[in-house]
Amino acid sequence: MxxxxxxxxxxxxxxxxxWARPVVCFDPVLERAQALAQETGGQALRSGAEVAQGADLVVLCHKPAQLRDVAAELVPYAKAVASILAATPLSALKQAYPDRPVYRFLPSLPAEVRAGAIVQAVDTSTRDEREGLGRSPDLDAQVRDLFASLGTLVTLDDSLVDVAMGLMSCAPAYVALVAEAQIDAGVRRGIPPAQAATLVTETLGATAELLRKRGYDTLAVRREVTSPGGTTARGLAALEAGGVRAAFSDALDAVLGDARR
Ligand SMILES: NC(=O)c1ccc[n+]([C@@H]2O[C@H](COP(=O)([O-])OP(=O)(O)OC[C@H]3O[C@@H](n4cnc5c(N)ncnc54)[C@H](OP(=O)(O)O)[C@@H]3O)[C@@H](O)[C@H]2O)c1
Structure with a gap:
């Protein structure tokens, strides 16, 4: 494909x-497309229309606000479309690209290292969509496998994809901020920055691995580390008093905007 x-x-x-495979690509900044084409062994083209003509699957990686303008150019040529545009439901994508297969995914930056979570939106609003009537199972499987190669694929109803964005697409920035805060705290107490960064970053990655092994049971992992009245219990109490849960809850509300509060 x-x-x-x-x-x-x-x-x-x-x-x-x-994906580490050749792609054809377009960007209004030609050098940006050329750099990506060079890195993948693919080809930078001079218009979105040329890309759509040469591709089996067009992957929309522009900003959400450009949906209509880009679609106006691509519609005559795009055979199948996969979108990663935030806050752009399947209904809007199907309206912009009628009469062809349209997919919606939400990736996150760790796709670069083929890790992290990828959401595939499913439209359960009509029977045809629920049962995939009129669609090619082969194409569905190929597209799903393509995105599943970038991380752990989770399917979600289309109406929940924006909520998921607040949990995983934005999260690399949150996790980096949390890591930075811990590193700074260690440096303040005398640990050299490079060592502090290694301690914190390796622990983050290893904790994710352990959580996976424990079936994503966060409480189990916390219990194993937290002896009653011990140091971790004191640290956790300080984090709770600092409002860590409320801060993440507020962050999600902020991502979704006032309308969803
Ligand atoms: N970053 C994430 O973690 C993340 C996660 C999930 C989903 N997304 C979604 O992924 C999409 C891209 O995000 P990003 O962070 O990669 O943004 P980005 O770095 O700004 O990339 C968007 C690119 O599209 C180009 N562009 C502008 N107009 C275009 C057009 N008419 N045709 C083709 N390309 C055009 C932009 O060029 P100019 O800069 O010159 O305008 C820019 O190079 C967004 O829709 C976002 O919602 C992002």
Whole structure:
């Protein structure tokens, strides 16, 4: 399956690196497309229309606000479309790209290292969509496998994808901030920055691995580390008093905007 990327920014680059296969691509900044084409052994083209003509699957990696303008150019040529646009439901995508297969995924930056979570939106609003009537199972499977190669694929109803964005697409920035805060705290107490960064970062990665092994049971892991009245219990109490849960809850509300509060 030949992949065509429309937009060659941060997410397109992360996914192309994860796929590690040649892509055809377009970006208004030609040098950006050329850099990505060179990195993947693919080809930078001079318009989105050319990409759509040459690709089996067009992957929309531009900004959500550009949906209509880009679709106006691509519609005559795009055979199948996969979108990663945030806050853009399947209904809007199908309206912009009628009469062809349309998929919606939500990746996150660790796609670059083929890790992290990828959401596939499913439309359960009609029987045809629920049962995949009129669709090609082969194409569905190929597209799903393509994105599943970038991380752990989770299917969610389309109405929940924006909520998921607050948990996983934004999360690399949150996790980096949490790591930075811990590193700074260690440095303040005398640990050299490089060692502090190694201690914190390796522990983050290893904790994710352990959580996976424990079936994502966060409480089990916390219990194993927290002896009654011990140091971790004191640290956790300080974090709770500092409002860590409320801060993450507020962050999700902020991502979704006032309308969802
Ligand atoms: N970053 C993430 O972690 C993340 C996660 C999940 C989903 N997403 C979604 O992924 C998409 C891309 O995000 P990003 O962070 O990669 O943004 P980005 O770095 O700004 O990349 C978007 C690229 O699209 C280009 N572009 C603008 N107009 C275009 C057009 N008409 N045709 C083709 N390309 C065009 C932009 O060029 P200019 O800069 O010149 O405008 C830019 O190079 C967004 O829709 C976002 O919602 C991002």
């Amino acid at each position: 030949k992949i065509g990327l429309i937009g060659c920014g941060n997410m397109a680059r992360a996914m192309a690196r994860g």
